[in-house]
Amino acid sequence: xxxxxxxxxxxxxxxxxxxxxxxxxxxxxxxxxxxxxxxxxxxxxxxxxxxxxxxxxxxxxxxxxxxxxxxxxxxxxxxxxxxxxxxxxxxxxxxxxxxxxxxxxxxxxxxxxxxxxxxxxxxxxxxxxxxxxxxxxxxxxxxxxxxxxxxxxxxxxxxxxxxxxxxxxxxxxxxxxxxxxxxxxxxxxxxxxxxxxxxxxxxxxxxxxxxxxxxxxxxxxxxxxxxxxxxxxxxxxxxxxxxxxxxxxxxxxxxxxxxxxxxxxxxxxxxxxxxxxxxxxxxxxxxxxxxxxxxxxxxxxxxxxxxxxxxxxxxxxxxxxxxxxxxxxxxxxxxxxxxxxxxxxxxxxxxxxxxxxxxxxxxxxxxxxxxxxxxxxxxxxxxxxxxxxxxxxxxxxxxxxxxxxxxxxxxxxxxxxxxxxxxxxxxxxxxxxxxxxxxxxxxxxxxxxxxxxxxxxxxxxxxxxxxxxxxxxxxxxxxxxxxxxxxxxxxxxxxxxxxxxxx
Ligand code: HEM
Numbered sequence: 001x002x003x004x005x006x007x008x009x010x011x012x013x014x015x016x017x018x019x020x021x022x023x024x025x026x027x028x029x030x031x032x033x034x035x036x037x038x039x040x041x042x043x044x045x046x047x048x049x050x051x052x053x054x055x056x057x058x059x060x061x062x063x064x065x066x067x068x069x070x071x072x073x074x075x076x077x078x079x080x081x082x083x084x085x086x087x088x089x090x091x092x093x094x095x096x097x098x099x100x101x102x103x104x105x106x107x108x109x110x111x112x113x114x115x116x117x118x119x120x121x122x123x124x125x126x127x128x129x130x131x132x133x134x135x136x137x138x139x140x141x142x143x144x145x146x147x148x149x150x151x152x153x154x155x156x157x158x159x160x161x162x163x164x165x166x167x168x169x170x171x172x173x174x175x176x177x178x179x180x181x182x183x184x185x186x187x188x189x190x191x192x193x194x195x196x197x198x199x200x201x202x203x204x205x206x207x208x209x210x211x212x213x214x215x216x217x218x219x220x221x222x223x224x225x226x227x228x229x230x231x232x233x234x235x236x237x238x239x240x241x242x243x244x245x246x247x248x249x250x251x252x253x254x255x256x257x258x259x260x261x262x263x264x265x266x267x268x269x270x271x272x273x274x275x276x277x278x279x280x281x282x283x284x285x286x287x288x289x290x291x292x293x294x295x296x297x298x299x300x301x302x303x304x305x306x307x308x309x310x311x312x313x314x315x316x317x318x319x320x321x322x323x324x325x326x327x328x329x330x331x332x333x334x335x336x337x338x339x340x341x342x343x344x345x346x347x348x349x350x351x352x353x354x355x356x357x358x359x360x361x362x363x364x365x366x367x368x369x370x371x372x373x374x375x376x377x378x379x380x381x382x383x384x385x386x387x388x389x390x391x392x393x394x395x396x397x398x399x400x401x402x403x404x405x406x407x408x409x410x411x412x413x414x415x416x417x418x419x420x421x422x423x424x425x426x427x428x429x430x431x432x433x434x435x436x437x438x439x440x441x442x443x444x445x446x447x448x449x450x451x452x453x454x455x456x457x458x459x460x461x462x463x464x465x466x467x468x469x470x471x472x473x474x475x476x477x478x479x480x481x482x483x484x485x486x487x488x489x490x491x492x493x494x495x496x497x498x499x500x501x502x503x
Contacts, residue, residue, distance in 0.1 A: 026081075030382060033372035034084060035068040039075070047075035049083075053205045057352050057477045058394030061085055065395050071370045071381070077209045083388065085353075087395045090367035091381065093429050095356050095389060096441035100125055102356035105388060107212030114218075115229050116289045117282030120446065132446070134261050134275045135283050138254035139446050154471055157300045158485065158492040161458070163189060165296040168454055169288050174238060175253030184234050191230030192293060196492040199480040235288055239281040255284055287447065294350035295451045297484045299458050300494050302344035304475055304485065305410045306459075307468040307496050312412060316340060320464045321503075331460050332453060339415035341455050342433045347410060349393035349437040352479045357388040396428045396436035469497030 026032040037060075042048045052060045052074070064072055070088040086092065095102045103124045112122045120131045163180040166188060170178025178185040198204050211217055228236075239255065247259045262275040275283075306313040319336045331337065364381040371377050400407040404420055414420045421427065427434035431444045432452060438445035445451070462468070473487045473495050480486075485494035 030372065030378065031073075031082075031084065031387065033374050033376075034370065035072040035373070036082070037064045037068065037072060037074045042075040043077075045079075046077040047080075049074070049077040049209065050205065052352075053479070057479055057483050058392065058398070061087075061353070061392040061395050062398065065392075065399065069370060070368060070395075070399075071366065077206075078213050080209075080213065081388075083390050085390045085392055085395075086364075087392055087399065088366050088368055088370075089396075089428065091364045091389075092391050092396065092436075093440060094364050095391065096439055096443070098362070099442040100128075101360060101362055102358055102389070105212070105355045105357050107215060108208065108355070110211055110215055110218040111208055115232065116286040117232060118279065119283035119286030121286050121290060122282075128443070130273065131275075131279065131283065132442070135254075135258060136446065137261060138257040138287075139449065153498060154495050155498050157303060157494040157496055158193075161300045161303075162192060162292060162296040162492075164458055165292040165299070165454060166288075169291045172253060172450065173284055173287050173291075174242065174255045175248070175251050176238075184238055187234050188231045188288070191234075193492055195229070196480045196484055200478055200486070200491045204480070231289060232285055235285045236281050239284055243277055243281075254287060255280075258283065291447050291450065293482050293484070295454045297350055297482055298344060298348045298451075299455055300485050301348040301475075301477065301483075302340065302455065302459055303462065303468055303496060304470075304494060305344060305347070306340070306463065307470040309410055312340065312410070313463060313468060316459075317463050317501075320460050328453070328457065332456055334456075334460070335416065336412065337456055337460055339412040339419075340459065341452060342415045342435060343410060343412040344455065344459075345433065345437050345452075346397045346435045347394075347408070348477065348483060349397060349435070350482045351393055351437075352483065353390045353392045354439060355388055355390050358383045358385055360385045391436075391439075393436045402426060402428075465501055465503075467497075467499040467501055469499065471495045471497055 037048050041051060043050055048060070064074070064085070065087055071084065071086050071091070073082040073084055076083050086095070109122060116122070120128065120135055123131045163185070166185055167177070167179040170176060170182075170185065178188070180186060180189060242255060243259070247263065248256045249260055249263075251257070251260075258275060258280050262277075262280055306316070316336055319334050320331075323330055323334055325331070362383045364383055366379050366381060369377045369379050370381075397403075398407045402422065403414075404422075406420075411420075421434075424434055428436040430436055430438050430440045431448050432438055438448040438451075475494055476486050477483050478486050478491075480491060484492055487493040487495060
C-alpha cells in the first residue's frame with residue numbers, strides 16, 4: 001500500500017519553506033523596512049484594517065501619518081500582505097499619472113461588476129482608454145435642477161439630498177425623471193438606504209476582504225452573491241427600454257450622447273469598435289451609482305458645516321441674495337460659494353482611499369525622504385509587480401504640515417485671496433481646486449465638473465430659501481460604501497433644523 005505520509009510531509013515542508021523564504025525576502029526588502037503602525041494596535045486576524053473601518057473616516061490614517069510620515073505600512077486582515085499607505089505628493093502624482101501601470105485591485109472587480117457593471121470604473125488598460133474616449137463627450141454638458149422643502153422643522157437630510165442628486169443624474173443621464181416620486185427613483189433610493197446600512201455593518205467590512213482572499217466565492221450559487229444590485233436592475237431595465245425606441249439624436253443627456261457615439265462609431269468605416277449596448281448601459285449605470293451618492297454625501301456634510309457656522313451661512317446668503325440671479329453661470333462664479341465648495345470638498349472627500357497595484361516593476365519618486373527601520377534614508381521607492389498602495393484622500397486634504405494647524409477646521413476664508421492656503425504647488429494636485437477628492441491623471445473623476453456644479457447649485461438654492469440650524473446631534477462620517485453622515489449610530493442620518501425664509 002502506498003503511504004501518503006511522506007508525500008504530505010514533503011508538501012507541507014514545501015509550503016512552509018515558501019512562506020519562510022517570502023517572509024525573509026519581505027523583511028529584507030525596502031517595503032518590509034518602511035515604518036509600520038504600532039503592532040499592538042493590530043488585531044491578530046483583522047490587522048489594522050478593522051481599526052481603520054471602525055473609526056470615523058480618516059482618523060487612523062491621519063494619526064499614523066502624523067506619527068510615521070507620509071509613507072507607512074499597516075497590517076492587513078486575514079494575514080494578507082501589509083498595506084502601504086502613501087500620501088507623499090510626488091508619489092501620489094506618479095501613481096495616478098501612471099494609471100496603466102498602477103491598476104485597481106483585481107480583488108474588488110467582482111463587487112464592482114455586481115454594483116456598477118463593466119463600465120469605465122471597472123475597465124483597465126486599452127479597454128479603459130476606449131471607454132474613456134467614447135464616454136467623455138457625455139460630460140461636456142450638464143443640466144441641474146433645484147430642489148427644496150417648503151416646511152419648517154427638523155429634517156433628515158438623507159431623505160432629501162440623495163433624492164435631489166439622483167433626480168439630477170436621472171435628468172443628465174437619461175433625460176428623464178428619476179425623482180423620489182417615480183417608481184425607478186423610489187426603488188433606487190430604497191435600495192441605497194439598505195446598502196448604506198449593510199456596508200456599515202461588520203459583515204459589510206469583512207465581505208470584500210474575504211472576496212479579495214477567495215474570489216471564487218462569488219461564483220457560488222448563492223443568490224446574494226450572484227444577483228445584481230437593485231439599482232443595476234432598474235437602470236438596465238430603463239436603458240434597455242430606451243434602446244428599443246428610436247434614438248433621440250438631438251438629446252443632450254448622457255444616454256442620447258452615448259447612443260449617438262455608438263451610432264457614429266458604427267457608421268465610421270475606420271472605427272475598429274463601437275460602443276456596444278451592454279457597455280453603454282453599464283456606463284450609464286456606473287454614472288448613476290458613482291454620481292449620486294458621492295455628491296449627496298458631500299452636500300449634506302457641507303450643509304451641516306453651514307448649520308454649525310452661522311456666520312459663514314449668513315455671509316453666503318448675503319452673497320447669493322446680492323447676486324439676485326438663478327443663472328447657473330452667475331451662481332457658479334460666486335467667490336464665497338466657491339470657497340465654501342472647496343472647503344467642503346476638502347473636509348469631506350467621498351472616498352476614504354483608493355487602491356492601486358503595480359503590474360510591472362517601477363520606481364516611485366518621493367517628495368519627502370523616508371527613513372527605514374534599518375536607519376537608511378531613501379528618496380524613492382522601488383516597486384515590484386504585484387505590490388500595492390493605498391492613497392488616503394482625507395489625509396492629503398487635511399495634512400497639518402501642508403494646510404497648517406487648523407487643517408481640520410471649516411474655514412472657507414482660507415481659499416479667498418490673501419487666505420491662509422500655501423501656494424498651489426504645495427497643495428494636492430487634481431482636476432479641480434487643489435483638493436485630492438477627484439484623484440488625478442488619466443483616470444481622474446470624469447464627473448468632477450458636474451459634481452462641483454451640483455454642490456454649488458443645491459447649496460445655493462437651500463441657503464437662499466432656508467435657514468439651517470444645528471440640532472446639536474453628533475454627526476460622524478463613515479464609509480458606506482462612499483462617505484456618508486451617521487448620527488447616533490444610525491446610517492444615512494443627518495438631522496438639521498430647517499426654517500423657511502420668505503423673500
Ligand atoms: C463629490 C463628488 C465626486 C467625487 C468626490 C468623486 C470622486 C472620484 C474618484 C476619487 C474617482 C477615482 C476612483 C479611483 O480611481 O479609485 C472617480 C472616478 C470616477 N467618477 Fe467620480 N466623484 C464624484 C462625482 C462623480 C459624478 C457626479 C460622476 C458622474 C456622473 C462621476 C463619475 C466618475 C467616473 C465615471 C469615474 C471613473 C473614471 C475612470 O476610471 O476613468 N463622479 N470619482
